[in-house]
Amino acid sequence: MGENRLIRERYRLIELIGRGGMGEVWRAEDEALGRKVAVKCLKPMKTSSDPAHSRAMELRFRREARVAASLQHRGITVVHDFGEDDGVLYLVMELLDGRNLLQLLEDGQRIPLPVPDLLDIAEQVAAALAYTHAQGVVHRDLKPANIIRVPDGTVKICDFGIARLGHDIGFTSRLTGTGMAMGTPHYMSPEQIAGGEVDHRSDLYSFGCVLYELATGAPPFDMDDAWAVLVRHRDTAPEPPRERRPELSEPLERLILDLLGKEPDDRPQDAQVIGKRLAAIQASAERASELPHWARTLTGGPQAIGCRGPRPAAEDTPLAGAWYNAAWAARPRHAADPELLAVLASRHNAALSLGRLGRWSEAVEVHRAVAQAREDALGAEHPETLASRYELGFALSRLGLAQEALNEYERVVAARSRALGADHPQTLAARQETAFALGRLGRHEDAHQVYTEVLGARERTMGAEHPDTLRCRHNLAFNLGRLGRLQESYETARDVAAARSRVLGAGHPDTLVTRFEVAYTLGQLGRWEDALAEYRDVVAARSASLGPDHPDSLAARYEVGICLGRLGRSEEALKLYRDLAAVRARVQGAEHPETLRARHGMGVNLGRLGRWKEALAEAHQVYEARAGALGAEHPDTLVSGREVAVALGWLGRWDEALGIYRVVAEGRERALGPNHPDTLTSRNDEAHCLEQLGRGAEAVDLYRRVAAIRREYATTAT
Template sequence: MADTDTRLIQGRYRLHEVIGRGGMGEVWRATDESLGRHVAVKCLRPLGQQRDPANLTVLRERFRREARVAAALQHRGITVVHDFGEHEGVLFLVMELLEGRNLSQLLSDNRKQPLPVPEVVDIAEQVADALAYTHRQGVVHRDLKPANIVRLGDGGTVKICDFGIARLGADIGFTSRLTGTGIAMGTPHYMSPEQIGGGEVDHRSDLYSLGCVLYEIATGVPPFDLDDTWAILIGHRDTVPAPLRSHRAELPGYLDTLVLDLLAKTPEGRPSDAAELRDRLASGRSSGAWTLPPPAAPALPPWARALGTGRPATSALPARPAVPGQEAAAALTVAWTRTPGSDGPDRTAAGASPELVAVLAGRHRAGLGLGRLGRWQEAADLLRTVEHERAHVLGADHPDTLASGYELGFALARLGRPAEALRRFETVAEGRARTLGPDHADTLAARQETGYVLGGLGRHTEAYAVYESVLAARERTAGPDHPDTLRCRHNLAYTLGRIGRVPEAYAAAREVADARARLLGADHPDTLATRYEVGHALGGLGRWADALAEYRKVAEARAGALGPRHPDTLNARYEAGICLGRLGRAAEAEELYRALVTARASTEGPEHPETLRARHGLGVNLGRLGRWDEALAEAREVAGIRARVLGADHADTLASHRETAIALGWLGRWEEALAVHRQVTEARTRTLGPDHPATLTARADEAHCEQNIPL
């Protein structure tokens, strides 16, 4: 839409002029001609892959959901959303038209000088009150910044704008990204450490962002006033912000302390909620403590005193100044840093300075963030170093050291190094059993991961023994319906199927699915994961029609919740294709797999293992339809790509070679088929052993070929 347009949309809203632009679209001054009132219309334009019809369907539903949430918020401190809809492919929100200046504009009007102290406190109290309301409704803003906080021209009312818009922006495709990192960004100067690391975000992330806003309007600069985006993000994650009163001495001490509390690196270090923030502000204001003596220089260790304000973190920077409760944390650290010859870990107390402990904690979180971004090798390298340094400073059995080892195990597993991951989880489980007790939740979590990795190594009998033992402890300590207990029962059901105890696997999976549906909801991802296992067990029992029905229900539910092209949705559809083939409905299976190949290739790439798995299924069903020339061509091409991508001896590569040999046999080319079957047998003997069931199957295939070769 151009600035000169005066367009009527939805037969109701007359757009007059653009009053704002951003990464997500435009804001127009408009008139609601039905009610004769002035409004603001925000137009959101889908970009890139979001223009795909399938993605647009999901986007529209998410837009409606988020818009309804925003429209349901009714508070004097929140911009009212009147309506929403779509016009000519453009999604739009109709909001109240605010006459005032946002905080960014107020600072600009003031020549980047800080706002008067009473005005800062008044804004803080009003925003805290609005956030207390929205957080009680379960709504998190996610992109709180000066431009989203408006002070009206009515004498001082403050309103927050764009609730729900940050999440809509991610769906629509406007989310900015750091070069080469894949970190989804809000606005860098106001992002919480957990947002930067890709972690779970709750209401306390908004509190951190508000702390950044208050810091800026109180001092004239944001906490980390740097030109480089990456340096800003590292600052949020690792660097201690300078006290506000080092910028502006007349600020009340309580405000300085409160803003620094909001800027705690972990959510747990911040005020528990916005209501607590509001109460602390009111209490400080009523005390009359407006002018206090200038603060002394920050109590930094000698190695940090020469550092400039807000510089990006290095491995030698502390995490933040002392906060209430830090004495208890320090006491815990002392308990874990005994000198050699004492009863505790063999470490020197001098190595465990609070600053170094905090730095290691920040680096541990950075490792978690790298993992969430899929940068597993970097995560493993960092976590290995942190584990080593924590062991040196705190002791090998300190909970923090073991936490780094546990996360390192996850990274190793994701890197396809299960044997190393298993050793790491076993070490962590043993250490936690010694220090926390054998039935502690963290000990059981590590033991459960050993079972998971054992299963990935094909050692299902050992995995079963682990799960059985962990489940008994889970039920004893947490109860039969605790989520951790149900997760262990789910893993046990999975493993029962893999060791051939299929009836028990079905019964166990059905019980867990019912329990999860009752406690979490029928469409919760965990419930659907167990129903997926129910489908697998039904297939193992030969009940293919029942399995097909189960997989279709799971696929439908996942499509509604996650989208039709989400990997979990596509996994369920793949299994439905297996069932169709087993039921003799190869034509339907072929159609399904062709659609899957297209979906997988567009979302994950043509050579992704899951794309190749769908192509393998397509080739199998081409053979079932008697189209052996096509089946042979598909199997050969997939085998070649798998050999290059996964390796010549990978199980999937050998499965494709076997399908190639089967197609050759059906085409009467028995000698060629025999050569391929022998290749498969040799590889399986080498990798699995001569007595493995898959190796024995390969030998049987050889024998069948030999019988069909003319003498």
């Protein structure tokens, strides 16, 4: 084949972009439709080639076209056309402007992919496999080089050159006879190696090999000798991935090892089940990370976090205009005692001060009492009553009690809508908080709908670049990330940062908050070097305008440590967190939540470095301190409890680990509900401990109960 050749008077070959055992792949122009395509041409056989071999290769090529053309899924490369031109068989496919997973690994010098990237890729591959298997197609050569990730994050499986259609078993058996090796040794299932019957579960084994390599940087059996690799696939259990990369979660490790079961019956039985397990792991990774994202930027009050609008104190609440008149019309018949109202205003302000000090449990109690007293004195829909309920919702949210927070915000929204109208700024502010609470409850689709509606109202009434409109768009970007729409999240946050820079200035706190979100999303996209550079810019800007010891500057420094850890630079991350904890203790106190967060980062990185005794000591101290400062069932406290249990497990102290895992599971069940993904993850942790203790029957029973809940939840969701 050569450049500028025209296939069937339509496809102009432009550039050779790949060459393999079966043929060549060219970048080409579809001159009929004016689009770029990829054209795969069967490599011409030498005249001395075995005719039977040549015929088999031709049949394989034709079958690839037939199989690929039968598949229509966003995770499968699209086939546009197939035919023969002047003795050359060709296959016309969509042109993918991306890199395959092998290239991604090699770009990083075999450094494993970040866990968020790995989970995103894995979920997409599982969905594509579930579809192909449902069509009766087995790929049989799944490997990193055959999985491509395009710039928008979409993952596609390609090269169905040795795929098997379920109804073509006899046909494919003839094509895979003696002397024709099918598959790639590092990713072949034991039954494929043995030449036995191969079904969709062989692909699942290969998928396990791919996940193992993405997670650790190397395939399960990484040797140069192909025969040695094949023997180990058949006879040797793989080294658990966490022995190579301790930061991996136990559920992810269990899934990979399940996929690598030697017998097909030992593996998960279909890709749909794998997808559900991956979704649960992803949910757990988002919610039980070193730092919950809702608190990542929460260091300088409501304005600093970029998730909430300005909140007027009670004495600043306007008692004039339409809102006051509507509320006053519904007042109690008796006049309120002015002295009582003054006392309540003072207590309201005291509760705000408690919140600023991080004493949220006390703040909740005071706001709750003031809200009830104001309701008794002024009525349920008086502006001051609603101001207290709004602040009560905020404090409840800070304690991780999202459902209670949502209940308060919904009351405020309903009352303000009646008094002021749905599009009044105060109503929209409360609606925006309901969306935030919905997101904390994992109801991201519901949150997205509310944010979209509020954004539309703000744009209509205030304009596209009003600060409150931009704040809502910022929130929308955050929630898009929680929906897994990371590229949209990144692009929205990037645009908000640019707009805030124009409107407010490049060094304004809100601009920097959005740049902070841009950096976070870059990390979620696996672009950790870019995220690191962005966070360091935010650190420099905040340090210049606020001072290096300002809480917001320190918050950005914390995220620099996250990036360093994700990049495998745990020694640097550990030093950063030690320094940060010392500064936090000096500036904010040893028991401040942010001081404890920095110490939590120390413990995580000690574990990554294999220093488990030190990691356990640090995690235990942080766990106890968080329980005292935040409450025993605050999400951060429970994350630290889990970190204690992980360290105990690594030290072989499974009895103690079981007790801690149960405390965490029960706490999450009370705070989040029995069906919440975090609760179910904790129950699986508990089951894993039972397994380690030899209590297999109890473990199986618990796994089954968790699986049943997840199945029921998935059925309800669909």
